Amino acid sequence: DSGVTQTPKHLITATGQRVTLRCSPRSGDLSVYWYQQSLDQGLQFLIQYYNGEERAKGNILERFSAQQFPDLHSELNLSSLELGDSALYFCASSVGGLSQETQYFGPGTRLLVL
Amino acid sequence: DAKTTQPPSMDCAEGRAANLPCNHSTISGNEYVYWYRQIHSQGPQYIIHGLKNNETNEMASLIITEDRKSSTLILPHATLRDTAVYYCIVRVARGSNYKLTFGKGTLLTVNP
Numbered sequence: 001d002s003g004v005t006q007t008p009k010h011l012i013t014a015t016g017q018r019v020t021l022r023c024s025p026r027s028g029d030l031s032v033y034w035y036q037q038s039l040d041q042g043l044q045f046l047i048q049y050y051n052g053e054e055r056a057k058g059n060i061l062e063r064f065s066a067q068q069f070p071d072l073h074s075e076l077n078l079s080s081l082e083l084g085d086s087a088l089y090f091c092a093s094s095v096g097g098l099s100q101e102t103q104y105f106g107p108g109t110r111l112l113v114l
Numbered sequence: 115d116a117k118t119t120q121p122p123s124m125d126c127a128e129g130r131a132a133n134l135p136c137n138h139s140t141i142s143g144n145e146y147v148y149w150y151r152q153i154h155s156q157g158p159q160y161i162i163h164g165l166k167n168n169e170t171n172e173m174a175s176l177i178i179t180e181d182r183k184s185s186t187l188i189l190p191h192a193t194l195r196d197t198a199v200y201y202c203i204v205r206v207a208r209g210s211n212y213k214l215t216f217g218k219g220t221l222l223t224v225n226p
Contacts, residue, residue, distance in 0.1 A: 002157065033213070043158070043201075045213035056212045090157050092214075102148075103214060105157030 003027065004093050004106035012112045018079040021109045025072055025093030031055070032074040033094075033103055034066055038087040049074055050096075078111070086113045118202045123221045126196075132189040134220050136202030139183040145204045147178060148214070149187045153198040158216075161187065161200075192224045 003026035013019055025032050034046040045058035049068035060066075063081075068074045078085060088110050092103040119137040126132040138147065148163040162169055162176045164185075169176045175188040189196055201219040 002159070004157070031212075035214075042218060043152075043214075043216035045215070048212050058213055088155060092157075102160050102163065104160060107157050108155070110155075 002104040002106060004091060004104055006089075006091050006106040006109050008109060009107065010110050010112075012114065013081060014114055015081055015083060017081050017113075018077065019081065019111065021076040021078070021089050021091075021111075023074045023076070023091030023093075023106060025074070025091075026104055029093035029095055029104075030072065031094045031096060031101075032068055032072070033092040034060075034074070034076050035090045035092065035105075036087050037090065037108075038084075043090070046076070081113045083113050086111055118204055118217055120200070120202050120217065120220045122218065123223070126189075126192045126222060126224050128194060128224050128226050129191055132192040132196065132222055132224070134187040134189075134200050134202075134222060135184065136187070137184045138202070138204045141182050141204050142206070143182075145206050147176065147182075147185050148203040148205060149174070149176065150201045150203065150214070150216075151196075151198040152201070152219070153195075158201065192222075194224050194226065196222065197224045198222060 005024045007022045031050045033048045037043045046060040048056040052068045063079050066076045088108045090108045092105045094101040094103045149161040150158040152158045164176045178185045199219040
């Protein structure tokens with residue numbers, strides 16, 4: 001158990017809908033990262049937040065957005081969902097967000113768009 | 115981050131040592147070698163990392179060659195639960211590159 005929690009574990013929805021994925025980092029960690037894992041693209045970095053502020057962006061679609069709240073939990077919002085958005089979404093956390101820090105991953109949310 | 119090359123798959127007998135190689139011939143002096151593993155769609159699990167010296171922890175050992183162009187992750191006594199995809203990642207120690215860049219990794223299958 002990494003100490004990172006994610007809810008829900010599974011999510012099934014329809015195209016065009018909007019969903020919110022939630023992540024709680026390890027106690028004391030200020031930085032949260034979101035990754036997407038699909039069959040064809042592998043594990044890809046989406047976005048990072050540090051202490052409530054966006055720190056880095058990866059290949060995140062404009063239909064996707066994220067935020068980190070004062071209690072440090074983070075939410076990833078996916079809108080206008082398409083079939084291709086079906087994937088595993090992982091959240092990771094680290095202490096301070098520096099590049100040499102170890103990231104600890106949560107169990108993921110499996111999203112299925114029908 | 116430097117690119118890494120790993121074999122797509124490897125087999126190992128239970129109880130034997132599993133030696134997973136990784137080539138990173140373009141690694142820079144300020145880049146660490148990290149190893150993560152992912153057990154069947156679970157979240158990636160951190161294993162170990164190093165810069166130039168060999169490292170050991172309760173999970174594994176990491177051997178980095180003197181020229182730092184390759185490394186080997188050693189699981190000393192593999193068990194069935196070590197069956198997973200193992201990712202070798204090279205990332206800069208400083209600067210603004212915070213993401214982990216995962217390749218395809220090596221699928222290690224531990225056989226009874």
